[in-house]
Amino acid sequence: MRKALLRMTLRQLQVFRAVCDSLSYSRAAEEMSLTQPAVSLQIRQLEELIGQPLFEYTGKKLYLTDAAEALQRASQDIFGRLENLDMQLSDLRGSLQGQLSLAIESSAQYFVPHLFAAFRRTHPDIHLRLTVVNHGQAVRRLGGDRDDLLIISQIPNDVPLDFLPFLENPIIAVAPPNHPLCKMAHIHLADLTRWPLLVREQGSGTRRACEEYCHQKRAHFPHTLELGSSEAQREGVMAGLGLALLPRHSVRRELDSGLLVELPVAELPLMRSWCVAHPRGKYLSPVAQAFFAYIRAQRSAIVRMADRFTTGPEAVDDRPAPASPVVQ
Structure with missing residues (x-):
């Protein structure tokens, strides 16, 4: 040297x-x-x-x-090793400490803070650095080693990853409460094509999944409006600009309050799974190991917690079971 x-x-x-x-x-x-x-x-x-x-x-x-x-x-390697050293030293003192760098797809931002809060009750000295991106940006970040873990809805086929599916991600059709389709008891996906569809930007995982599914079901929307976020889609539907296909997690409050209505489409919901992932062979810090192990051990509790986003505001017991040992 x-x-x-x-x-x-x-x-x-x-x-x-x-x-x-x-x-x-x-x-x-x-x-x-x-x-x-x-x-x-x-x-x-x-x-x-x-x-x-x-x-x-x-x-x-x-x-x-x-x-x-x-x-x-x-x-990156030098500072990553120093951070890992700090975590290991704190673990030897009996208290896991450090920062979890987590990148998530934007439609996961509605439940991930609740997931991390439940995890932090077990490890109160762990802090979070959360980066919200779309699916395309998430895939690109996999090669940059900028994140400990990634929460993603569609696992790319061309990137070697270790991943764990842990939560279903139902995508539904929503409309404003005064929309003509709200009066119908039975709807098919093709019935929606008479109205404009509000879609996310290119690179969005939800948009990609919905486009592939609609093409498969031969439901072609001649009029679309591109909006840059699920929040903008949600507000656009409430403003009467059109319909949208959105993760049920992201519109739970609007459905509960009556600001939006889930349409009874026979071919929906479109089911996808949220996965926690990292590049295969990547060394995980003790904090990342603990979070990955927590998700593996607490999948049932995470599903119960997520039910608050899909079944209404009633209380759900999302307290974690006793923590499992941290494993690589």
Whole structure:
């Protein structure tokens, strides 16, 4: 190993990572509570130790060089191992501590906070960093090693993953309460095609699943309106812009209050499963191991907890059973 590399400091690597994440010296300085000249100095010192430039400008945009990408991967490994060490030391003290970095598809954001809250009752010193993305972004994140675990609704076929299905994700058709279809007792998916369908953006897992299913059932919607989130879809339906196919979890409160109505479509609900996943062969931190093991051991309790999103506001006992040992 070149001796120059041994003179790198963790502080320099922290500054470097901030520049990589923001692609801006000024934003990195703000994040690190430093001046921009101080950030520039740290990067110049790193470049002298590396012996190569780390960043280059094309126009006004900052790009990582090949050397920066290699250093970024190494720094992720270094800080990941330090974080794992901290978790292991806290575990030896009898209290599992640390941060769980969790990426979830946007339609899972309605139940995941409740899931983590139940898990945290068992491990109160664990903190959460939650990133909400669509399905396409979630798949891309799998190659970046930015997350401990991912909660996803459709497992990609071309990525080797270890995954665990743990909760059904029913997709239903919803309409405003004054819609003509609400008066019908029996509806087929094709009956919905006379009205505009509010859909998510390209890359959404829910949109992809619904498009594939509707194509399979030969239900073709000639008029669609693209909205950027399930919240926008929900509000659009209430505003009378059209119908939507949405996870029942995401509209439970509106169904309970009567703001939306679930249409009795014969071919629905479309059933998918939420899965917790990570790249095959990935080393899991003690915190990630504990969360994965918790989901495996508490699937029945998680289903009971999720019933509050599908069957109404009545109380459901979602207290976890005694914690299982953490296993790799």
